[in-house]
Amino acid sequence: MKVGVVTFPGTLDDRDAARAATHAGTTAVSLWHNDADLKGVDAVILPGGFSYGDYLRCGAISRFAPVMEKIIDAANGGMPLLGICNGFQVLCEAHLLPGALTRNHELHFLCRDQKLEITNNQTAWTSSYKVGQEIVIPLKNGEGSFQCDDATLAALEGEGRIVARYVGENPNGSRNKIAGITNERGNVVGLMPHPEHAIDPLTGPTADGLAFFTSVLNAMVK
Amino acid sequence: MALDTVAIAQANPDTTQPFAELGLKGDEYARIKEILGRRPTSSELAMYSVMWSEHCSYKSSKVHLKQFGEKAVKTDALLVGIGENAGVVDVGQGYAVTFKIESHNHPSFIEPYQGAATGIGGIVRDILTMGARPIAVMDPLRFGPADAADTRRVLPGIIAGVGGYGNCLGLPNIGGEVVFDETYIGNPLVNALCVGVMKHSDIKLAKAAGAGNLVVLYGAKTGGDGIGGVSVLASETFDATGPAKRPAVQVGDPFVEKVLIECSLEIFSEDLVVGIQDLGGAGLSCATSELASGGSGGMKVELDRVPLRDATLSPEEILMSESQERMCAIVEPKNIDRFLEICKKWDVTVTVIGEVTDGERLEITWHGELIVDVPPRTVAHEGPVYNRPLAKPEYVDRVNAEKISVPRPETAAQIKETVLKLAATPNLADKSWVTSQYDRYVQGNTIQSQPDDSGMVRIDEKTNLGVAIATDANANWSYLNPYEGAKLALAEAARNIATAGAKPLAVTNCLNFGSPEDPGVMWQFAESVRGLADGCLEMGLPVTGGNVSFYNQTGAVAILPTPVIGVLGVIDDVRTRTPMSFDRAGLELYLLGDTADDLAGSEWAYMHGQRGGKAPIADLQREMRLIDLLVVGRTSQIFTAAHDLSQGGLSATLTEMVLRHNIGAVIDIENVGTTLISESPGRVVVAVTPEKAAALKNLANKQQITITKIGTTGGTSLIINGADISLTELRKAHTETFSKLFG
Numbered sequence: 027m028k029v030g031v032v033t034f035p036g037t038l039d040d041r042d043a044a045r046a047a048t049h050a051g052t053t054a055v056s057l058w059h060n061d062a063d064l065k066g067v068d069a070v071i072l073p074g075g076f077s078y079g080d081y082l083r084c085g086a087i088s089r090f091a092p093v094m095e096k097i098i099d100a101a102n103g104g105m106p107l108l109g110i111c112n113g114f115q116v117l118c119e120a121h122l123l124p125g126a127l128t129r130n131h132e133l134h135f136l137c138r139d140q141k142l143e144i145t146n147n148q149t150a151w152t153s154s155y156k157v158g159q160e161i162v163i164p165l166k167n168g169e170g171s172f173q174c175d176d177a178t179l180a181a182l183e184g185e186g187r188i189v190a191r192y193v194g195e196n197p198n199g200s201r202n203k204i205a206g207i208t209n210e211r212g213n214v215v216g217l218m219p220h221p222e223h224a225i226d227p228l229t230g231p232t233a234d235g236l237a238f239f240t241s242v243l244n245a246m247v248k
Numbered sequence: 249m250a251l252d253t254v255a256i257a258q259a260n261p262d263t264t265q266p267f268a269e270l271g272l273k274g275d276e277y278a279r280i281k282e283i284l285g286r287r288p289t290s291s292e293l294a295m296y297s298v299m300w301s302e303h304c305s306y307k308s309s310k311v312h313l314k315q316f317g318e319k320a321v322k323t324d325a326l327l328v329g330i331g332e333n334a335g336v337v338d339v340g341q342g343y344a345v346t347f348k349i350e351s352h353n354h355p356s357f358i359e360p361y362q363g364a365a366t367g368i369g370g371i372v373r374d375i376l377t378m379g380a381r382p383i384a385v386m387d388p389l390r391f392g393p394a395d396a397a398d399t400r401r402v403l404p405g406i407i408a409g410v411g412g413y414g415n416c417l418g419l420p421n422i423g424g425e426v427v428f429d430e431t432y433i434g435n436p437l438v439n440a441l442c443v444g445v446m447k448h449s450d451i452k453l454a455k456a457a458g459a460g461n462l463v464v465l466y467g468a469k470t471g472g473d474g475i476g477g478v479s480v481l482a483s484e485t486f487d488a489t490g491p492a493k494r495p496a497v498q499v500g501d502p503f504v505e506k507v508l509i510e511c512s513l514e515i516f517s518e519d520l521v522v523g524i525q526d527l528g529g530a531g532l533s534c535a536t537s538e539l540a541s542g543g544s545g546g547m548k549v550e551l552d553r554v555p556l557r558d559a560t561l562s563p564e565e566i567l568m569s570e571s572q573e574r575m576c577a578i579v580e581p582k583n584i585d586r587f588l589e590i591c592k593k594w595d596v597t598v599t600v601i602g603e604v605t606d607g608e609r610l611e612i613t614w615h616g617e618l619i620v621d622v623p624p625r626t627v628a629h630e631g632p633v634y635n636r637p638l639a640k641p642e643y644v645d646r647v648n649a650e651k652i653s654v655p656r657p658e659t660a661a662q663i664k665e666t667v668l669k670l671a672a673t674p675n676l677a678d679k680s681w682v683t684s685q686y687d688r689y690v691q692g693n694t695i696q697s698q699p700d701d702s703g704m705v706r707i708d709e710k711t712n713l714g715v716a717i718a719t720d721a722n723a724n725w726s727y728l729n730p731y732e733g734a735k736l737a738l739a740e741a742a743r744n745i746a747t748a749g750a751k752p753l754a755v756t757n758c759l760n761f762g763s764p765e766d767p768g769v770m771w772q773f774a775e776s777v778r779g780l781a782d783g784c785l786e787m788g789l790p791v792t793g794g795n796v797s798f799y800n801q802t803g804a805v806a807i808l809p810t811p812v813i814g815v816l817g818v819i820d821d822v823r824t825r826t827p828m829s830f831d832r833a834g835l836e837l838y839l840l841g842d843t844a845d846d847l848a849g850s851e852w853a854y855m856h857g858q859r860g861g862k863a864p865i866a867d868l869q870r871e872m873r874l875i876d877l878l879v880v881g882r883t884s885q886i887f888t889a890a891h892d893l894s895q896g897g898l899s900a901t902l903t904e905m906v907l908r909h910n911i912g913a914v915i916d917i918e919n920v921g922t923t924l925i926s927e928s929p930g931r932v933v934v935a936v937t938p939e940k941a942a943a944l945k946n947l948a949n950k951q952q953i954t955i956t957k958i959g960t961t962g963g964t965s966l967i968i969n970g971a972d973i974s975l976t977e978l979r980k981a982h983t984e985t986f987s988k989l990f991g
Binding site: 035036038039041042045060076078080135136137138164166220222223229230 | 504506595685694709
């Protein structure tokens with residue numbers, strides 16, 4: 027199974043995402059922002075970073091990259107797509123997911139080991155978790171506060187589309203402590219914290235993040 | 249201003265020139281005239297003024313720094329030594345590591361965010377220029393008192409700048425220092441370290457060899473920022489009444505630098521450059537003259553080809569501009585098409601601005617008119633050298649004679665109060681408020697970062713080879729005795745990587761001092777360099793490069809002498825490192841090393857307003873035996889944890905150890921009034937399982953290191969000689985300080 031990892035100019039966690047995908051037993055394929063070809067991949071990860079310097083708004087320029095056109099089509103056709111951090115911001119800008127990520131309420135970049143509760147294991151990226159399972163993975167961003175209007179929030183809550191919530195103190199002011207959400211179909215997931223940095227306790231706080239990548243492998247094998 | 253050409257300079261030898269405003273002394277100006285056999289053109293004057301500035305020419309420090317070469321140990325580990333952009337060290341398995349530390353002190357005082365950000369940017373480009381992929385940064389910082397109004401102005405901006413730039417480059421920040429002292433008010437120190445890794449065969453040098461090869465400028469366009477930065481900013485003492493100097497601070501764009509890094513690494517991987525230099529201090533003046541003098545000497549540059557952000561810039565301004573995120577490469581004509589293609593892929597602006605010639609002159613034209621015609625070596629390497637007067641300041645003997653008189657913690661109540669006070673004082677308090685603004689995870693190879701003794705990164709995922717780095721300075725000791733202070737800082741940095749089990753390999757330094765025109769400051773500097781050179785020779789560690797920052801003073805008040813020493817070490821398997829703390833009960837705790845009544849320069853003395861006494865004398869032979877013990881203990885897996893003792897002594901070390909994994913300890917020590925607060929060098933606390941205690945004692949005896957059992961781990965308190973300090977209370981004291989101060 028091939029997982030594409032997109033590199034935009036300014037992407038930082040592409041090698042980490044590829045390492046995590048490889049660790050989980052998939053084959054990582056790098057995709058360049060300027061290519062209009064998905065190289066036959068079965069799933070795609072939009073990794074973290076500061077694509078196009080986060081100029082204008084985080085993710086606002088990346089959504090227009092040539093590779094995104096193909097990715098949006100494929101995602102609308104059901105292909106698993108995970109946006110991590112800056113990738114989540116790109117998914118919101120591309121309207122594959124609702125809402126927006128705004129500046130952290132304390133106005134600082136914040137890097138810390140964050141406890142999350144998995145609240146939906148019916149997506150392509152979370153099926154290896156149990157609902158209610160608590161995991162610790164790194165959170166690191168300046169614009170991670172998830173915001174949306176009341177109707178959208180009600181829909182996300184009502185349809186069980188909140189994939190993960192922050193446990194304990196709200197680190198960034200996200201509505202309802204939302205750390206990650208999914209689309210109606212469950213193939214597109216956006217997540218602010220970084221599971222790719224938690225695949226081995228040697229280099230991360232835990233190995234709790236690996237199951238995001240084994241989940242997609244399971245989803246495809248099914 | 250009309251264009252000043254070489255022809256005009258020859259025709260009008262007596263034109264008055266603003267050399268003094270550009271920071272040149274009268275005799276320096278005369279020397280330029282002597283070299284050229286005529287007055288310089290205004291462009292040549294601009295080049296000489298920036299390149300002969302203190303910052304670029306090391307004119308006051310050179311006579312002292314040469315000791316690093318003269319006293320150097322013979323080592324095969326050093327692949328590239330002092331003089332290039334950064335030194336390169338062999339770490340085995342075909343890997344080479346390059347690391348360097350630089351200061352960006354003055355710009356960060358004027359414009360904290362941009363000053364600190366471009367400090368990171370500059371050091372990262374130095375590492376990239378060697379052909380290496382940058383893999384981590386560190387930031388030793390020093391500020392005025394934590395509660396001073398100006399500290400509240402500069403600290404948040406500097407932290408945000410270090411984070412804003414480093415995070416956006418995708419470089420993990422793996423450590424540093426945050427130290428407060430009143431002498432740094434008005435002169436905060438922002439030192440930045442970067443480490444990079446490459447294969448031996450990928451090393452690049454700053455030389456322009458081969459007539460007909462092309463001079464290629466790539467990266468950001470040139471703007472009006474940072475003009476004269478080196479001469480005006482870095483080489484003059486701040487004057488409180490002087491004009492605002494903000495236009496001389498550069499403005500950085502980390503996105504451009506990130507793209508420049510990836511673009512350059514792709515260019516290097518295809519071996520498309522003969523030589524390369526980044527544009528930092530002194531901009532194009534530096535890059536062209538250094539590249540030319542690194543080769544055969546001849547180079548022609550058409551300055552009007554340089555892409556500009558501001559079309560009104562004069563040639564003098566273009567030569568002096570310190571616009572960030574620019575690189576200059578020497579490329580063989582056969583490779584230029586591929587070079588341009590890679591730049592196009594990354595959307596990087598690239599322009600061929602000249603070529604290498606077989607002459608010996610650097611010739612620069614502006615729309616066809618010759619405006620610079622100089623021997624490049626006279627600009628880059630043959631600047632003035634000063635043997636500045638130095639004299640031991642009168643304060644030294646006076647403060648050395650002072651006796652320290654501080655409260656000694658003897659009763660349980662006093663012990664508890666002392667531990668809590670030390671845990672909360674800004675110099676020792678938890679620095680998470682700072683480090684949580686830095687990305688420590690990116691690249692996925694970070695093994696250790698703050699608050700560990702050292703930063704450690706894996707460089708090979710298959711073999712688990714890694715490097716560890718620590719930076720240290722103890723300015724209080726350097727103030728009392730700069731010679732010993734430098735040696736002690738070296739020993740501490742080496743010990744800080746050895747506690748994890750890494751073997752020290754090489755040294756870099758950032759020497760922060762007041763004005764070299766003050767004989768007392770110059771003495772502090774000379775003594776520090778002598779101490780560091782002697783120390784490195786004794787420990788068998790080569791100095792791979794460094795940086796000098798003078799003029800860190802406001803009026804007559806200089807900063808404490810602050811030589812920041814960085815030590816890099818190698819560890820063959822990062823999985824076997826010794827962690828800084830214990831995660832379970834039932835372990836035995838031992839203190840390695842001897843404790844004397846060393847309160848001079850200690851944090852406890854500083855908290856009681858005392859700066860006097862005598863600094864400890866470094867015993868580097870014993871330090872080396874302790875390092876051996878720590879490295880051997882790691883490879884034979886004796887330790888469960890090991891943590892250095894430094895500022896705050898045993899009290900601070902135990903605080904950090906018990907809070908790390910929230911496991912308490914029961915401690916029983918003799919002579920508690922000294923043992924708890926003394927800062928005797930060469931000490932480490934180790935935790936071992938009871939089964940390993942005998943092996944530890946054998947190892948200590950073999951290395952002739954004093955070993956004292958001080959307690960066991962477990963419980964929810966730190967209990968010292970019966971004084972019970974709950975971890976909750978200790979954590980509150982340790983962690984509240986920064987958020988209270990800085991919000």
